[in-house]
Structure formats: structure tokens, C-alpha cells
Amino acid sequence: xxxxxxxxxxxxxxxxxxxxxxxxxxxxxxxxxxxxxxxxxxxxxxxxxxxxxxxxxxxxxxxxxxxxxxxxxxxxxxxxxxxxxxxxxxxxxxxxxxxxxxxxxxxxxxxxxxxxxxxxxxxxxxxxxxxxxxxxxxxxxxxxxxxxxxxxxxxxxxxxxxxxxxxxxxxxxxxxxxxxxxxxxxxxxxxxxxxxxxxxxxxxxxxxxxxxxxxxxxxxxxxxxxxxxxxxxxxxxxxxxxxxxxxxxxxxxxxxxxxxxxxxxxxxxxxxxxxxxxxxxxxxxxxxxxxxxxxxxxxxxxxxxxxxxxxxxxxxxxxxxxxxxxxxxxxxxxxxxxxxxxxxxxxxxxxxxxxxxxxxxxxxxxxxxxxxxxxxxxxxxxx
Numbered sequence: 001x002x003x004x005x006x007x008x009x010x011x012x013x014x015x016x017x018x019x020x021x022x023x024x025x026x027x028x029x030x031x032x033x034x035x036x037x038x039x040x041x042x043x044x045x046x047x048x049x050x051x052x053x054x055x056x057x058x059x060x061x062x063x064x065x066x067x068x069x070x071x072x073x074x075x076x077x078x079x080x081x082x083x084x085x086x087x088x089x090x091x092x093x094x095x096x097x098x099x100x101x102x103x104x105x106x107x108x109x110x111x112x113x114x115x116x117x118x119x120x121x122x123x124x125x126x127x128x129x130x131x132x133x134x135x136x137x138x139x140x141x142x143x144x145x146x147x148x149x150x151x152x153x154x155x156x157x158x159x160x161x162x163x164x165x166x167x168x169x170x171x172x173x174x175x176x177x178x179x180x181x182x183x184x185x186x187x188x189x190x191x192x193x194x195x196x197x198x199x200x201x202x203x204x205x206x207x208x209x210x211x212x213x214x215x216x217x218x219x220x221x222x223x224x225x226x227x228x229x230x231x232x233x234x235x236x237x238x239x240x241x242x243x244x245x246x247x248x249x250x251x252x253x254x255x256x257x258x259x260x261x262x263x264x265x266x267x268x269x270x271x272x273x274x275x276x277x278x279x280x281x282x283x284x285x286x287x288x289x290x291x292x293x294x295x296x297x298x299x300x301x302x303x304x305x306x307x308x309x310x311x312x313x314x315x316x317x318x319x320x321x322x323x324x325x326x327x328x329x330x331x332x333x334x335x336x337x338x339x340x341x342x343x344x345x346x347x348x349x350x351x352x353x354x355x356x357x358x359x360x361x362x363x364x365x366x367x368x369x370x371x372x373x374x375x376x377x378x379x380x381x382x383x
Contacts, residue, residue, distance in 0.1 A: 015047045016097045017049050020053070022240065024058065046066070051068050081112070087115050094380060117380055119141075142382075147171050147291035174365045191276050202341075204236070206235070206281050214241075219235070251263075270294075275301060282306070286310060295313070302356050304348045305355060321354055322358045
């Protein structure tokens, strides 16, 4: 990484995220890595989140100074005063936020502090386009970072975003973590043995929040079909969320196949599990699937991927070239794609090699940080 050039003024940035305490998704991962990367380049970054949240915990693990935020209530006057106090004390000039409610608070705080620019890192207009939020976007949202071209296109269609500078900056990945994971673990076979899996088991993996729009109920159905047609298959679901109970009940209804389904819950790192997977699936059903971080993580580990043809996923997966795409919610198509990979080792190896090459070419963390640093610097130079 290249530090701030001599003569350039380092930025002072606040990462504000009031996500619920048990949520740590793609945006939160991005904020942690972006904050750490900007600090390595000589900038000052502080984080603000709910006490006891996974977001705050991960920020602290990355040695990023953190502050306590409010609960994320719209128009929280005292939360806004606290943001203004933090900004005044540390000279914060730019805030990166995630939720609409954070924009209401920062919109007030910027009047009482040195905060000059506010940037969104999620798909705020898609979440809530109520008139009061439209006014907030027009008045207080100076920039929006989108992880895919499709999200950028949709955001720019909203007339109330006409004064907002929207920039597409795909997520990045520290590829060196792959080698570190290989060195820290004792090999694929050892990890499989620890999980009760044989070396011949065809392992399907999925990583993400267990929420309805992620489509894991479709994956369970497709896996049921797969397990009936191959001798030895297993499914590992990594993550937690509001649909976990329903998904466990659905798995139980598969009878004997349920013994081959492992709910891992939330884990701090998926790197050891990536070495176990024969394929990773992202079966999302919403067109607001902004990126698909688990896809590039799997591809970096030479794991072939299957994704739904929605949102930003087709920008990562070129069908039949570096992965397979299936229509969202089409359980038969997903089962067929899984069956193809289970029976065709050469196809798995070809897709895995191409996937790794795509990550190296387009999704390196250094590239993401270069673009982020340039974008934020230019934004601060704009009156």
C-alpha cells in the first residue's frame, strides 16, 4: 500500500454504523477493512457503533479507535450531539454511514462540527424512499459508494440523488490471507475430519446472514435433491439470523438427509472452512443483492461458485467461465448446477482456476483502497 503523499493533508474519517449488535454483514466487513487500510495509508479513522455489537468488537480487534453510538433512532438529538462532540474533538471532516437514521443524526451533527461531507456505503434509497428521507438525501448526502454497477445505475435513477456523487467501488480482498490460512491450518483433510467429513464427501458451503432474501431455503431444497442422487454429500451453512429456526425445521423435514446438514452459526473467520468446501453457493433472491463478498472469498480459495442471477452477482460471475449462474428461486436449476459440479471434477477445477484469476485481476484490496482514497480525497476538495 502507498501511504499519503508528502504535502497532502491526511483525511479524518468517522465510520458510523448503528447496525444491531448481532449483525456483521458485508457493509460492516467493508467498513473494518476500509478503516484499517486508510489508517495504514496515513489517515485518521475512528468508528462509532452500538455498545457490545459485533461491528464495534471487530473494529477494536483491528485496533481502530471506537466510540459509543446511540441505538439508531431517527432524529436522535442526543446521538447527534455526541457525533458532533466526537467530530469536534478529533477534527472529523468526513463521515461514512450505512443507515437512513444515521443520516438524520449526521445531518444535524454537521451543523455543530467540522464534518463537511457525508458518504453512504449502503443502498440507502432502496431501503426507504419516504419523502422525509428523500429530502435528507438531497440536503445531506454528498456521496454514495456502491459495490456494483447495477446498484450505481439504480441509485442514479432517483431524482433526489442528483446532487450526490455516486461512485462504484467493488469490494476488495486481501489475497495474502489465503496463504496465511493454509499455513495456519493442518490441511483440508484434517479440517474435514474435525467436522466429521470424509475426504470423498462433496461439501456444499454457504456463508451469509440467515435472512429470507438470502434464499437459503431454496438451497436446502436443492441440496435435498442433490443428496438423493450422490452417495456422499454435506451442506455447511455459516451465519445466523432471523430465519435460522425456520431453516433448521426445514432441514429436519428432509429426514435422514438432515444429518448431513451443519448449521455453524456466526464465525469470526471463514478461512478454515473455505478449504473444506467443494462449491460455495449464494442463492439470493433479491435484486438488491449488492455484491456477494462470500463469492470472491471462495474464488480466492480456489472454490468454484454458484450464484443467483440478481443484483451485482452477475458482475462477479461470468456464467460457465468462472462460476455458474442460476435464476433466483429456481430450486431445480440450482440442484442441477450442484449435480454438475458434484459429478465433474474437471469442471470444478476449471471454474476454480478462473475464479481465482478474476479475484486477482479485479478484486484486490489494494485496488479498492486506491479507488476509495482517491474518491474521498476528491470529494473533500469539492466545495
